[in-house]
Amino acid sequence: MFKSTHTFSSFSVDDIQRARDFYGNILGLEFSTPMDQLQLHIAGGYKIFIYGKPNHVPATYTVLNFPVDDIDKAVDELAKKGVKFEIYNEGQMQTDEKGIVRNGGPKIAWFKDPAGNFLSVLEGASG
Numbered sequence: 001m002f003k004s005t006h007t008f009s010s011f012s013v014d015d016i017q018r019a020r021d022f023y024g025n026i027l028g029l030e031f032s033t034p035m036d037q038l039q040l041h042i043a044g045g046y047k048i049f050i051y052g053k054p055n056h057v058p059a060t061y062t063v064l065n066f067p068v069d070d071i072d073k074a075v076d077e078l079a080k081k082g083v084k085f086e087i088y089n090e091g092q093m094q095t096d097e098k099g100i101v102r103n104g105g106p107k108i109a110w111f112k113d114p115a116g117n118f119l120s121v122l123e124g125a126s127g
Contacts, residue, residue, distance in 0.1 A: 008046070008047050008048060008049055009048050009049070009063075010048065010049035010050065010051060011048075011050060011051075011059060011063045011117060012050070012051055012052070012053035012056045012115070013038075013050055013051075013052060013053070013056060013113065013114070013115035013117070014052070014053065014054070014056040014115045015052065015114065015115065016036065016037060016038055016050070016051075016052040018114040018115070019038050019050055019052075019113065019114060019115065020033070020038055021114075022113055022114050023038065023040055023050070023113070026078070026081045026082070026083060027066075027078075029041070029042070036052075037049065037050065037051045037052065038050040038051075048064070056115055058112070058115055058116030058117050058118075059116075059117045059118060060118070061118060062110065062118045062119065062120050063117045063118060063119065064117075064119045064120070065119075065120045065121075065122055065125075066119070066120065066121045066122070067121075067122055067123075067125060068121050068122070068123055069123065070123065071100055071107045071108075071109060071121055071122065071123035072098070072100070074109075074121045074123075075098050075099065075100060075109050075121065076098075078111065078121070079098075083111050084111060084112075085098065085099025085100075085109050085110065085111050086099055086109075086110040086111060086112070086118075087099055088101075095109070099111070105124070105125075106122045106123060106124035106125035107122065107123040107124055108120050108121070108122040108123075109121050109122075
């Protein structure tokens with residue numbers, strides 16, 4: 001039924017202008033602004049729709065994963081732009097001082113957008 005549809009993902013934020021600044025200026029993604037919202041243009045022709053929601057509640061799961069070739073380089077570059085990475089000291093997913101999990105599987109580091117949604121950069125995995 002949906003085999004040939006052009007599926008897209010979406011999630012909410014509490015402030016579209018802050019989201020535009022973050023996704024465009026900090027993450028360097030291309031976007032358009034249909035209906036005063038935000039549509040990210042991702043490699044491969046994919047699009048992700050971000051909409052403003054006054055009673056937004058941040059996602060408690062990762063809404064976007066960005067595969068990278070070198071996670072240390074990606075984390076360092078984002079940190080220079082003011083991105084703060086999550087630090088976990090308990091459980092299986094413990095991070096190092098940079099916020100990177102390195103205990104088998106893909107190396108991964110989580111951070112949040114201005115609306116509190118979880119995003120990640122990860123090395124050793126592809127979408």
